[in-house]
Amino acid sequence: MHLTSKGFPLFLTFDLDAETMWTARDAGYAKRPILMSQGAYGWKVGTDRILDLLKRHELRTTFFVPGLIVDQRPELMDRILVGGHEIAHHSYSHRWILNLSHDEEREEMERGFEAIKRVAGYAPRGWRSPAAELSDISMQLMLDYGFDYSSNFFDDDSPYLHHVDGKPTKLVELPFRWVLDDAPFFQYSIVLPGRTMQAPSAMLEAWQLELDVLHAERRMMMVGMHPQIIGQPSRLWALERLIEHAKSKGDIWMGRCDEMVADMRPRLESADP
Template sequence: MSDIHVDWPGGARVAVMLTFDFDAETLWLSRDPDNARRPGVLSQGTYGAKVGVPKILEVLREEAVKATFFVPGWTAENHTARCEAILRDGHEVAHHSYSHRWIDPDFPDQEREEMERGLDALKRVLGVVPRGYRSPAGETSDNMVRLLQRHGFLYDSSLLDDVVPYRLALPGGGGEGPVELPWHWSTDDAPHALFSIKNPRPIFPNSHLREIFQDEFREIHRWGGLYNLVMHPQVTGRPSRVALLREMIGWMRDFPGVWFATGAEVAEAWAATQKSRAS
């Protein structure tokens, strides 16, 4: 594990990333293409765009914090107005594949297609050249790390192996890659609250999420690391969880030295600390 005590800007003790994977319907289409003819299943993703994103943006405006939205290219093409609203509010739009297809290392051509179609959609539709990337479901590969470097990404947020940023190593001893901003399933809303008829599981009460999210934050704050909260508009965009998001922001602000930042800001700040240490 890398050193914990990061010198965050302004003497902050902890960096907080509020991140939203704006999958919309791609979450369900990528799991099972047959869902294209199942409007009931797809409507969960539609809710995220129709209701979830506007309500989340409302909270972020009220609390005056910036967030990072990881957006598939398909979402940019099919929910353009919502993506434009995200940008108008000054939030970061980052790359989240084209269709939310999970990476399979046995098919590098498909990885490249997903990457490049997503890049094209974000630039063509939104005018965004993303600086960050998050893989669907945390599935990644050596080939994807090479693609991120080739396309000039500042950071990746796909791995779960630390609580502070670090520099990815390019496969095969090829040197340094992008900055990695780790996350974890425990601070992801989906394992606790995303339901599927084909994969049924309990939908836990908000008290369950609150306890896990807050316990993780307390200790990461003590360590001085990165708190990377992963949310989905179709999950956290539900009414009671919008309230939980508002509550979490206010609760974290009661701790000393909390820095809310986008993925690009966190990656830049961490990279700057490494340069100053080396000089």
């Protein structure tokens, strides 16, 4: 039995960090136009290429977007929404949470939350932290803002309900792992960590094998991608092959995080001790 009524949940998610991938590390990078152009590729080219791919395959997915990018690119947000996709919370400026005071973290949460409400017309339902970090108040902030799901932890291959300060909650975790992120395969910039560039076939082989095992075990699969990375032609080829591989199984649901979480929550609540 699958976790959802529509089959095995395969989450294809996109973190539209754009220039904030650089400026969050060092505000001075904003004065380096070639660095900024690498981030701009995400909103100028990559996202629309992804939207075209998703439209061809009749898929609706989730974009995690920093509030700053939401504010700067309203026309692009409109195109994402017209495609039926979800816009979820990814901080405001992509600053490292561990470098922030509690007040600064709350401000990042509030500004990003309000930016999405203005553009999308709804409060964001999910939250993914920048750079996979949480502080000692992050979990409570997610509860305070009424999020339905988090996609931050690396500790499971199945969704689960969080317990915060020893108390059960209705907050669903959609865990992932670095092998299911495009950045370790492709992120290359002279000032960013990693600096790797593998063949698209390497990523495709890993992701197809992950899908085969996770599908056989009736778990879930969370893929995290970045339009400035996966939106390049050869990498998008690999993503399309993954989508085709998933479709060939006949019982996989590729959809929006909010909708899949709403579908799976009753099963999670009945199983939670």
